[in-house]
Amino acid sequence: MENITRILFDLLIMFAAAKIMGEIFERIKQPTVIGEILAGxxxxxxxxxxxxxxxxxxxxxxxxxxxxxxxxxxxxxxxHIRVDDILRVGRTSSIVGVLGIILPFFFGYLYTLTMEHTTVEAMFIGAAMVATSVGITARVFADLGILDSRVAKVILGAAVIDDILGLLVLAVVTGVGKGAISYVKITLITLEAVGFIFFLIIIGKRLIYRVAPTLNFFKSKNAPFALALLLCLGLSAVASYIDLAAIIGAFMAGMVLAELNAQFRFSAKFESLYDFLVPFFFVVMGTQVDLSVFTKFNLIGAALILTLFAILGKLIGCGLGAFNLGFKEASVVGVGMVPRGEVGMIIASIGLGMGIISTDLYSIVIFMVIATTLLTPPVLAKMISKKFVKKKEAEKVEELPVDL
Amino acid sequence: MENITRILFDLLIMFAAAKIMGEIFERIKQPTVIGEILAGxxxxxxxxxxxxxxxxxxxxxxxxxxxxxxxxxxxxxxxHIRVDDILRVGRTSSIVGVLGIILPFFFGYLYTLTMEHTTVEAMFIGAAMVATSVGITARVFADLGILDSRVAKVILGAAVIDDILGLLVLAVVTGVGKGAISYVKITLITLEAVGFIFFLIIIGKRLIYRVAPTLNFFKSKNAPFALALLLCLGLSAVASYIDLAAIIGAFMAGMVLAELNAQFRFSAKFESLYDFLVPFFFVVMGTQVDLSVFTKFNLIGAALILTLFAILGKLIGCGLGAFNLGFKEASVVGVGMVPRGEVGMIIASIGLGMGIISTDLYSIVIFMVIATTLLTPPVLAKMISKKFVKKKEAEKVEELPVDL
Structure with missing residues (x-):
């Protein structure tokens, strides 16, 4: 423990840098997450x-x-995602979500293969292209006061589908990354992941209603918080143990508890833990970006092309999915689904941590995430301002603590 | 990061064990902290x-x-300790606090020397004997509904003095532990520690009233929380850097911000961070206790004798300090100051971490802390029930989140 002074100073500068950059990005009306990565x-x-x-x-x-x-x-x-919400999203949202997964995955996968990387690397890049970070879009909609519009509802619904399918893709890819690749194995891992997720979706909700009343049985202060944290740690550990990513367990734990969130104020209770620990994730991510990559001409090219594919994948996939809304609204949906965020970066960092994707590819993915996130809001605002009535006083959404 | 599965499982079992033992101790009306150490x-x-x-x-x-x-x-x-509170504690409290520091320190110091340990070891044990954990006593008083009595006020006041002086002793001892011992050096370190603490007490309060209004200048969500955390990390790092213990910086950061605690609800905001991280401290502490110590006859003897000195030190020191209240109340004060808690264990664990005190001595200190903590409440309750009027419905104190 002699290095504790060093560790404390490091934590101090990481947290301070994250907060300063976050504040700057808040002021220039950009997502604070990007600020935190740049801090790293x-x-x-x-x-x-x-x-x-x-x-x-x-x-x-x-x-x-x-x-x-x-x-x-x-x-x-x-x-913030209740099981009922998933079962309730409409047909359009489902199609938008699914098509918006398939196209970007194959665009990323195939493009990485053409750069002469391995199949597993290509699968990781494909997976990192998949998940929309809908927070950005939701905030633009909220600023324009059209969060109740049909387009907004389709996008929010699709984003939920998208998150779950994205994690499913991650689960499969992680499993494949940990072992030899064979079709039998991929099938088994897919079944395992699907099983884990659907078991929790189906059982979780029923179980949690039975467990909830017994929570008052505990005398300890903040017992519900402690039990929620135990479920979160427990499912993370289990997911990690069965070769899925730990975050999938964490996500499922959250979803199982979503039914009780209002009653026990879980998201409020987890706030300081969130505010303290989450910035470290993005800062640590930022420190691992190899900036020298962007001094190499061919790699800048690769980053730009991957970004283009990331945009086209969602634009075409989601646009097609929403085609029954008419061309104009379908294109708003397409653009609205473009921004990638945390999940894409998380997948890239898991690949990096497993030694599967190179620092080059990792850095390219981070570039893609930042680019899609920064490009979307101005385009979206322009498309919408022509089409929808602007409200003077934009209402704020009841937000996730997620910054994007 | 291959061992992340292992780490997640370890965190899970540590947290689960802490919560289960905490719940059990809550039910048998004993301090949950003890449960957490036993879990470890x-x-x-x-x-x-x-x-x-x-x-x-x-x-x-x-x-x-x-x-x-x-x-x-x-x-x-x-x-929870405002600068004004310290300046306001009465003469009796001050004398009780100071005498309650001096006697236990020398008892512990001298007894350790007789066991043929080094001077630095003896100083650490002395330091670990010093700080009363008043939470226990406060809870007994609260249960009996006499938190407003003169005795309770004297004890609570003395405990504040006691905490600060205890940390001062720790600062000096840590400094000595890190370097060669010479009277010049001890004097310098004492001056440094006194300087650090008093600088923050005097400057902190003035500064914080100037800084407070500017907090609204920040646009980030939860900016006051982030700034408080930065101050906490910053002063901890500085304290650690200048060879004081990191926790002294943390304590001072808290005291500086105490003035704004009501306005910005800091203690509520830090709750989940507290609930998640603090149990790890006590569990990790428990894992380092060498239970085989208590199979050795002479070490059991040493643990019992040290506990006796710990009791006598406070009983005599604090009892004398409160003598102007009359014999009966003075003895309640003496008994009420007996329980040691977190600070004593923290000091022992710092000594262990620095490689200064042996696992034997560390384990003996933990024994002393647990014994004094468990013995006090029944004795106190018996002394008081004869003397004071019992209220039927005991009011709860506006509690620290500290469990003791």
Whole structure:
């Protein structure tokens, strides 16, 4: 424990940098998450060199903190998605969600293969292209006061489908990444992942209503919080143990508890844990981006092309899915689904951590996520302002604590 | 990061064990902290062997989590002590506090020397004997509904003095532990510690009233929470850097912010961070207790004698300090100050972490803390029930989140 002073200073500068960049991005009306990743890039080896991924002993500690952070993040996202919401999303949302997964996955997969990477690498990049971060779009809609519009509802519904399918893809890809690839194995892992997720969706809701009344049985202060945290840690550990990603367990724990969120105020109770730990995830992510990648001409090209595919994948896939709304609204849905966010980066960082994707590919994915996230809001605002009535006083959505 | 599954399972069992034992202790009306330490002993190498301090790579991570936990703990305690409270405690409280520090320190110091340990070891044990954990006594008083009595006020006031002086002793002892011992050096370290603490007490309060209005300047969500956490991490890092213990910085950060606690609801905001991280501190502590110590006859003897000195030190010191209240009330004050708690254990664990005190001595201190804590409530209740009027419906104190 001699290095505790060092660790405390590192935590201090990481947290401070995240908050300062977050504040700046808040002011220029950009997602704070991007600010936090940039904070990590600034602190990392290529600019200020204050946090070095190669100083294994201390960096390992930050990685664990980051991992707990991302577990809390996915748990909190899950808390806002009730099983009923999924069963209730309309036909259009479902089609938008599914098509919006398939196209980007294959675009990413095939393009990575053409760059002469392995199949597993290509699968990871495909998976990282998949999940829309709908927070961005939701915020633009909220600012324009059209969160109740049909387009907004289709997008929000599709995003839920999208998150779950995205995690399913991740589960399969992680499983494949951990073992040899054979069709039998892929099928087994897919079944395992589907089983894990659907078992929890089906059983979770019934069980939780039975368990809820017994919570008053406990005398300890904040017993419901402790039990929620135990479920979150427990399912994360189990998911990790059966070769799915830990965050899938965390997400499912959140979703199982979503029914009780209003009653026990879980998302409020987890707030400080969220505020403290989640920024570490994005900062640690930023420190691992190899900025020297972008001095190489061919890699800049690859980053731009992957970004283009990421945009086209959602534009075409989701646009087609929403075609019954007419061309104009379908294109708003297409654009609205473009931004990638946490989940894409999480998948890339899992691939990096498993030693499957290279720092080059990792850095390219981070570029793609940042680019799609920054490009969408202005385009969306332009498309919508022509089409919908603007309200003077934009109402705020009842937000996730998720910053995007 | 291959061991993340292992780490998640370990965190799960540590947290689960802490909560289960906490619940049991809550039910048998004993302090939950003791339950958490026992949970650590159960998981540790001498009983179930699930968590091994010698598995360095993973245990180092738990130690960092524990360290952040104890930082949050001391920060939260600080949040409840306002500078004005210290300046306002009466003459009796001050004398009780000071005498209650001096006697136990010298009892512990001298007894350890007679066991043929080094001077630095003896100083650490003396320091660990010093701080009263007043939470226990406060809870007994609250249960009896006499929290407004003169005795209770004297004890609560003395406890504040006691905490600060205890941390001062720790600061000096830690400084001495890190370098060679010479009177010049001890004097310098004492001055440094006194300077650090008084600088923050005097400057902190003035500064914080100037800073408070500017907090609304920030646009980020939960900016006050983030700034409070930054101050906590910052002062902890600085304290650790200048060879004081990190927790002293955390405590001072809390005390500086205590003025704003009501306005910004800091202690509520830090709750989940507290609930998640603090148990790890006590569990990790428990895992480091060498239970085989208590199979050795002479060490059991030493533990009992140290406990006796711990009791006599407070009984005589604090009793004398409160003598102007008359014999009966003075003896209630003496008994009420007996329980040691977190701070004593923290000091022992710092000594262990620095390689200064042996596992034997560490285990003996833990025994002393547990014994004084468990013995006090029944004795106190008996003394008081004869003397004061009992209220039927005991009011609860506006409690610290501290469990003791």
């Amino acid at each position: 890039m600034l602190l990392g080896p290529y600019i200020f060199g204050l946090i070095h991924p190669l100083q294994v002993e201390t960096f390992h500690v930050y990685q664990v903190l980051a991992e707990i952070g991302v577990i809390i993040l996915l748990f909190t996202i899950g808390l | 002993m159960l998981l540790g190498p001498y009983i179930f062997g699930l968590i091994h301090p010698l598995q360095v790579e993973t245990f180092h991570v738990y130690q960092v989590l524990a360290e952040i936990g104890v930082i949050i703990l001391l920060f939260t305690i600080g949040l």
